Amino acid sequence: SGGMNGFVKRVEERGLAKSQRSVGLLTVAVSFGVFLESNFSLLVSGSVARPLFDKCRISREKLAYIIDATCAPKLILIPLNAWGAYVTGLLITQGAANANTLLFAALSLNFYAILAIALALFVVVTGWNFGPMRDAERRVAEEGKLLRDGAAPLVAEEVSTTQAKAGAPQRAMNMVIPILAMVITVPIVLWMTGDGSIPNGSGSQAVLWGVIVGLLLAVVMYRLQGIMTIKESTDYLIKGVQGLIPVVIVLS
Numbered sequence: 001s002g003g004m005n006g007f008v009k010r011v012e013e014r015g016l017a018k019s020q021r022s023v024g025l026l027t028v029a030v031s032f033g034v035f036l037e038s039n040f041s042l043l044v045s046g047s048v049a050r051p052l053f054d055k056c057r058i059s060r061e062k063l064a065y066i067i068d069a070t071c072a073p074k075l076i077l078i079p080l081n082a083w084g085a086y087v088t089g090l091l092i093t094q095g096a097a098n099a100n101t102l103l104f105a106a107l108s109l110n111f112y113a114i115l116a117i118a119l120a121l122f123v124v125v126t127g128w129n130f131g132p133m134r135d136a137e138r139r140v141a142e143e144g145k146l147l148r149d150g151a152a153p154l155v156a157e158e159v160s161t162t163q164a165k166a167g168a169p170q171r172a173m174n175m176v177i178p179i180l181a182m183v184i185t186v187p188i189v190l191w192m193t194g195d196g197s198i199p200n201g202s203g204s205q206a207v208l209w210g211v212i213v214g215l216l217l218a219v220v221m222y223r224l225q226g227i228m229t230i231k232e233s234t235d236y237l238i239k240g241v242q243g244l245i246p247v248v249i250v251l252s
Contacts, residue, residue: 001222002164003174008051010172023052024066024124031070034183035078037203040210041071044179053146059136060146060153062129069120073113079103081190085199154250159243162236168227177221182214 011017016026027049034041045067053063075083084103091099108114122128129137139145147153164170189209190201215237222228228236 001174001218001227002168002170003172003176003178004051005164006170006172007048007175008055009170011052012055017052017055020056020058020127021125023049023056023058026052027063027066028070028121028124031067032074032078035074035081037081037186037207038072038075038083040182040186040203040207041075042067043207044183045071047175047179057140057144057146059133059140060151061136061148062123062133065133066120066124069116073116076110076113077107077117079107080198082199082201082203088199154246155243159240162239165227165232169225174218174221174225174227178214178218181217182210185210185213 008017011026015022017023027045030048031041031045034044046063049063049067050060053060075081076087079087088099088103091102096102123130123133136148139148186206186209187198189206190198190203192201193205194201219228219230219233219237222233223230
């Protein structure tokens with residue numbers, strides 16, 4: 001739809017992607033803004049960050065590290081999600097008198113999550129690279145390759161490298177609004193399936209309906225703007241589903 005190109009252009013105009021550090025910090029901020037479900041957080045953060053990382057010539061390995069090191073650990077530090085409900089259930093099973101109070105009191109002792117996020121922020125702010133990440137960044141700087149030779153990304157190349165339709169307007173809203181619709185739908189469905197309690201809701205149903213709402217809204221928006229016909233949107237939808245099958249297999 002041109003929405004991704006429009007988003008990158010808008011972020012650059014506002015000075016939010018003028019350096020590798022600013023792009024990394026923006027990615028961490030997006031990750032923390034979506035704290036209701038781990039896979040959903042990965043999906044949104046990856047979609048927003050990937051074009052910015054590519055624009056700043058940062059390796060996909062470093063992108064994967066930053067997203068993974070922030071998306072999952074933060075969920076236990078902001079336990080208003082299925083993770084928090086699961087841990088609370090474990091505490092109740094162990095006979096804790098006030099499970100919720102105990103959970104929140106123990107957050108400062110969750111050293112793995114705290115240190116994982118702290119290290120990711122340190123890497124972003126200082127530009128420090130270590131281990132295979134150092135080799136990946138050297139590869140990008142010297143050879144211009146975002147992916148190593150022989151790499152097999154979980155998201156099919158025909159999806160991740162899809163270009164905007166010829167003549168499509170570069171409007172950031174065509175990317176941002178469907179994603180916001182997904183993000184807003186998730187807590188609503190969590191609340192509905194949890195009988196008025198977000199932590200007790202169904203994460204799988206929430207993500208499913210979030211994606212459905214986001215897709216339907218995108219189809220309607222692109223049709224009204226004359227960017228795509230219903231058939232074209234359907235073709236892209238099927239292509240996207242096919243390209244994400246490897247991810248679904250791994251997560252399952």
